[in-house]
Amino acid sequence: MLEYHRPASVEEAVGVLAGRPGSVVLAGGTDLVPAYRAGRQSVRGYVSLRGIPGVGELSVGADGLVIRPLSTHAAVASHPEVWARWPALAWACQSVGSVQVRNLGTVVGNICHASPAADTASALLTLGAVVEARSLQGTRDIPIAEFFLGSGRTVLQPGEMVSAIRVPPPAGLGGGAYVKISPRRAMDIAVVGAAVSLWLDENGRCLDCRVALASVAPVPLLTGAGAAVVGQQLALPHDGTWELVSGVHDIFAQAAQLATEAASPISDVRASADYRRAMIPVAVRRALWQALGRATPGEWVIREGVQA
Amino acid sequence: MSIEITLTVNRREYKVDVEPTRTLLQVLRDDLALTGTKEGCDAGDCGACTVLWDGRPVSSCLVLAVEADGGHIETVEGLADEQGLHVLQEAFLEHGAAQCGFCTPGMLMSAKALLDNNPHPSEGEIRTALAGNLCRCTGYGKIVAAVKHAAEAMAASTITALAPVATAGDTPSERVVVDHRGEAPEGDGAHG
Ligand SMILES: Cc1cc2nc3c(=O)[nH]c(=O)nc-3n(C[C@H](O)[C@H](O)[C@H](O)COP(=O)(O)OP(=O)(O)OC[C@H]3O[C@@H](n4cnc5c(N)ncnc54)[C@H](O)[C@@H]3O)c2cc1C
Ligand code: FES
Ligand code: FES
Numbered sequence: 032m033l034e035y036h037r038p039a040s041v042e043e044a045v046g047v048l049a050g051r052p053g054s055v056v057l058a059g060g061t062d063l064v065p066a067y068r069a070g071r072q073s074v075r076g077y078v079s080l081r082g083i084p085g086v087g088e089l090s091v092g093a094d095g096l097v098i099r100p101l102s103t104h105a106a107v108a109s110h111p112e113v114w115a116r117w118p119a120l121a122w123a124c125q126s127v128g129s130v131q132v133r134n135l136g137t138v139v140g141n142i143c144h145a146s147p148a149a150d151t152a153s154a155l156l157t158l159g160a161v162v163e164a165r166s167l168q169g170t171r172d173i174p175i176a177e178f179f180l181g182s183g184r185t186v187l188q189p190g191e192m193v194s195a196i197r198v199p200p201p202a203g204l205g206g207g208a209y210v211k212i213s214p215r216r217a218m219d220i221a222v223v224g225a226a227v228s229l230w231l232d233e234n235g236r237c238l239d240c241r242v243a244l245a246s247v248a249p250v251p252l253l254t255g256a257g258a259a260v261v262g263q264q265l266a267l268p269h270d271g272t273w274e275l276v277s278g279v280h281d282i283f284a285q286a287a288q289l290a291t292e293a294a295s296p297i298s299d300v301r302a303s304a305d306y307r308r309a310m311i312p313v314a315v316r317r318a319l320w321q322a323l324g325r326a327t328p329g330e331w332v333i334r335e336g337v338q339a
Numbered sequence: 340m341s342i343e344i345t346l347t348v349n350r351r352e353y354k355v356d357v358e359p360t361r362t363l364l365q366v367l368r369d370d371l372a373l374t375g376t377k378e379g380c381d382a383g384d385c386g387a388c389t390v391l392w393d394g395r396p397v398s399s400c401l402v403l404a405v406e407a408d409g410g411h412i413e414t415v416e417g418l419a420d421e422q423g424l425h426v427l428q429e430a431f432l433e434h435g436a437a438q439c440g441f442c443t444p445g446m447l448m449s450a451k452a453l454l455d456n457n458p459h460p461s462e463g464e465i466r467t468a469l470a471g472n473l474c475r476c477t478g479y480g481k482i483v484a485a486v487k488h489a490a491e492a493m494a495a496s497t498i499t500a501l502a503p504v505a506t507a508g509d510t511p512s513e514r515v516v517v518d519h520r521g522e523a524p525e526g527d528g529a530h531g
Contacts, residue, residue, distance in 0.1 A: 032340050035359035035405055057406070064362065064401050065382045077359065081406055105395070129471020130449065131389055131398040217470030218384065 034076025040083055041100075041165055041194050047078050049167045049190040054078050056192050058100055058140035061132055078192075091116075096198040104133040104141075104151070117198055118325050119207030119226045123154035126211045129218050139193045142178065145185050145250070148220040152179070152251035153243035154209050157228035158198050165194040179250035203230035203238045206326025208318040211245075212310050213301075221245045222302040225290070225314035227322040229257070235266035235273065235327070242286060242315055247294035247307055256289035256315065266327050273327040277337040283319045287312035344408035348373065349417030357404045364388045364399035367414060375415040375444050379473070386472035389445035390414050396452040398471070415444035418451065427451060430489035431482070438476035445472050450486045458494055462487065 034051065038044040048054055053075030057063055066072040080086050080101050087101035091112040098107065107113055108124040120138075127133055127141070127150050141151045142162070155175050162173040164187060175196075178185055187193070207228040213219040224245030230238045240257035263282050266273040296307035324331075341356045348371060355370050364381070367373045367390070379387035381400045388399040391413040418425035427450050430436070437443045446469060453460055453468040460468070465486050466479075474482065 033358075033360050034340060035342060035403075037405075057403070059401075060403060060406065061383060061401050064403060067360070068362070068381060077403070079406060081408075128383075129386065130452075130468055131386060131396050131471045132383060132401070134392075134395040134397050135401055217467075 033074070035079065036076060037079045037082040041086075041192070044078050044080070044083065045166050045190065045192055048192060051076055052189060056080065056100070056143070058137040058143075059103060059135035061128070061136040062140060062144045089113075093200065094197075095200045096120075098138050098196040098198070100137065100139045100193060100195075102138055104128075104136050104138065105130070107138060108133065116201050116205060117154075117158055117207065117228075118205070119154040119157050119209050119228045119322070120151065120198065122207070122209035123150040123224075123226060126150050126209060126221075126224075132218075139196060142175070142196070143185060143187065143193060145179055145181075145183050146220075147182055147248060147250055148224070148246040149251055150209065150211065150221060150224060150245060153224055153226035153245045153253075154207070154228075155196065155198065156243035156251060156253040157207065157226045157241040159241075160199075161197045162193055163195040163197060164191045166191040170194065176253050181249050201230060203232055204326050205230050206322040206324065208321035208325065210314045210318040210321065212314050220301075223247055223296075223307050223310040223314050225311070225318040227315070227318040229260060229319070229322045229326060231265065231326050233268065234264075235268055235276075236264050237261050240286075240319075242290050242318070244290060244294055244311065244315075246301075247296040247311060249295075252293060254290045254293035256286040256293065259286040259289055260319070265323055266331075269332065272330040272332050274332040274334065275337055277334075279323070279337075283316050284312075286319060287315040290315045342405050342408075344405055346404075346407060346410060346412055348412045349414060355404070359403060359405050361404050362400050363390070363392075363402040363404045363407050363412070366404040367399060367412070373414050373416050377441055377444055379441065384473070385442075386445045386449065387442055389448045389472065391448055391452055394452065394455065396449050396471075413448065413451070415447055418447060425451070426492050427454070427486070427489045430485040430492065434481045434485035434488065436477060436481040436485040442472055442474040442476075446474070446482055450489070453486070454490055454493060458490060460486075460490060 036047045055074050057077035057079050086099055088099055089102050090097040104124040104127045108121055114121045138151045141149045160175045162178050164171050209226045211221045212223045213221050226243045229240040237260050240260035242254050242256040244252045264276050265279050266275055291311045296304045298304045341358050343356050346353050367376050377387035379385035383398045383401045389396050390399045392410050427447050449469050449472050465483050
């Protein structure tokens, strides 16, 4: 007989997880409920989060963004500050499923389910997010790059749950993007997903750039491809407009190449490994251009001979 | 282990004993006999089971009924009232936006949530709002046209008033539409 617990605090929730081994946290249920009903999962009980006050709140401040266990994709994607400061995450949340799924599904559930295709995982990887895990033993911080072990597997221990995801504030003029390649525009998971976050100084030089990929490795993959972009002059400010420097195209092509080399795609029902490998540079280049566009709002001046 | 929950469905309160394995969709159809909400896939993929939970469209096959305890649910049965069909229902009829009709209740609920929050949607916004509702018959064009028409018809006969945002994460520009019957429809995004 399936148990259902509705604790009133995170502390009480981790108590139930410890005392009733085999129980799992139930967040939006969009992964758990269909899996259970299709007989793909046996659990002892669900630990619901709906009795915990404030468990769906998002906080945005000088320290960055705090995502809580019941923060839905819809809540994140309807927050104007998230669009302005962490665009890769906003685009990733907006790309999940449909309105009906985004109103239920949570960002924390998305990373805990640990699908290599998880849209928000790659965005969070580019943003240097920190996963806060809570158990009866206390709280520990896990950099998201160390969170995923394999398809469906994370470093969370039995009795542990995620109590928050913290996303640091932008490190300069920020831009970001999430480009998802899938046969359908909605209700489909990524054949290839590319997340990019990049930050410029006010002179248009790249302070930092990170590129992560979905659906091309056993885990959501933070690549080293940003190294091709960091330190490079990408644009020059001219009273309110930005002049694109020559060479940006080549810099982005090089980053796309590095990202492709980092991936180890497989063939499955959605796509062949070859198709995925061919699409990675396409998705990465698109994401880089979109991110650059968002980091340099206003008009772009493109001189003759510069390839955009 | 059965649990007593309270659901307010189309403004009527129900107390139901449910097993924690049962979905909101099952409870609506089998316990409350509200069979207007359809089961297509039972896996979150088709949108036929769309209902509004505290004003937000969700797939009721993905929600355990116990999770919705204390919540306000709107189903297609709640759209019409003693004065007649809802503007959206009239528009669907006029435009021939239903063929077999299986997707229609879900389409109507998604469209209602859209118009409750955004009385003047663009075609793109309509298509995004309905992207989680599959239709095997109509080709969608007539459905989109019907929603657009309903929005225009409602704009012609409504006063819109700004309402305070109730819940973190709601669209800041969320509005309550006060319709011609002079009452705010449920599902203005406020958590009950
Ligand atoms: C129709 C449909 C379309 C979808 N489309 C997409 C898509 O486009 N992109 C995508 O990435 N995903 C997609 N998904 C998958 C799913 O919606 C997402 O992964 C979602 O974010 C899961 O969140 P949830 O809150 O519903 O998780 P749940 O189902 O509640 O939980 C998922 C897993 O995480 C664990 N968990 C949840 N919260 C915690 C916590 N605080 N601590 C520890 N463990 C926890 C649960 O125990 C469970 O193992 C789709 C699903 C459906 C049904
Ligand atoms: S029956 Fe719920 S989405 Fe298909
Ligand atoms: S009218 Fe038949 S599925 Fe839409």
